[in-house]
Amino acid sequence: MARRAAGGTGVKGARRPEVRLPVLEPYEGGELEPDGDYDGLDLREADFTGQDGSGARFMDCAVTGCTLDETRLRHARVLDSVLTGVRGVGTDLAEATLRDVELTDARLGGPQLHGAVLERVLIRGGKIDCLNLRTARLRDVVFEGCVLVEPDFGGARLERVEFVDCALKGADFHAATLTDVDLRGAASLEISGGLDRLSGAVISTAQLLDLAPVLAAQWGIRVEG
Numbered sequence: 001m002a003r004r005a006a007g008g009t010g011v012k013g014a015r016r017p018e019v020r021l022p023v024l025e026p027y028e029g030g031e032l033e034p035d036g037d038y039d040g041l042d043l044r045e046a047d048f049t050g051q052d053g054s055g056a057r058f059m060d061c062a063v064t065g066c067t068l069d070e071t072r073l074r075h076a077r078v079l080d081s082v083l084t085g086v087r088g089v090g091t092d093l094a095e096a097t098l099r100d101v102e103l104t105d106a107r108l109g110g111p112q113l114h115g116a117v118l119e120r121v122l123i124r125g126g127k128i129d130c131l132n133l134r135t136a137r138l139r140d141v142v143f144e145g146c147v148l149v150e151p152d153f154g155g156a157r158l159e160r161v162e163f164v165d166c167a168l169k170g171a172d173f174h175a176a177t178l179t180d181v182d183l184r185g186a187a188s189l190e191i192s193g194g195l196d197r198l199s200g201a202v203i204s205t206a207q208l209l210d211l212a213p214v215l216a217a218q219w220g221i222r223v224e225g
Contacts, residue, residue, distance in 0.1 A: 015140040
């Protein structure tokens with residue numbers, strides 16, 4: 001189940017996930033296993049530092065307060081799940097799939113999601129530094145009330161993506177493809193690269209004025225007086 005967020009005129013709104021978890025079984029501990037199958041589990045306050053869960057599948061899970069420092073989750077699938085208060089540096093989710101996922105109040109540094117697929121994902125609150133989404137595919141994704149420091153969307157494909165009350169600091173859209181991307185709700189918008197790739201995005205008049213000096217510099221326009 002998903003609901004569509006309100007979009008502006010001419011902009012298709014993102015479909016938000018509506019995750020309804022079943023009765024969960026407590027996670028009994030132990031290390032993550034490559035290609036492991038985790039179904040209907042409550043993973044709470046677990047420390048997965050340095051563990052390898054590459055290719056694992058998490059279905060109908062609640063992940064709360066877990067530590068993901070250098071955790072390897074390449075090619076993992078996270079489906080119909082809720083992640084709350086996770087924290088970690090260097091979490092590797094390259095080429096992973098996140099579908100119908102709610103990520104709330106995360107504190108992550110340098111998470112690797114290059115080549116990942118995100119569909120119907122809500123990222124709410126928290127702070128993510130140096131988010132690597134190069135060549136990823138984002139469809140029906142909402143960033144809400146979070147802080148994104150130097151997110152890298154280089155070469156990514158973004159379709160029906162919304163930024164709501166969040167801070168974008170030093171975002172790079174180099175070689176990205178944007179379709180129905182709504183940046184108007186961003187609390188702050190700083191773009192370090194890829195301004196020429198924003199043709200599929202909508203911004204507010206105030207944001208255009210804020211970006212004017214960067215646009216002028218890129219186009220070689222000298223502004224005086």
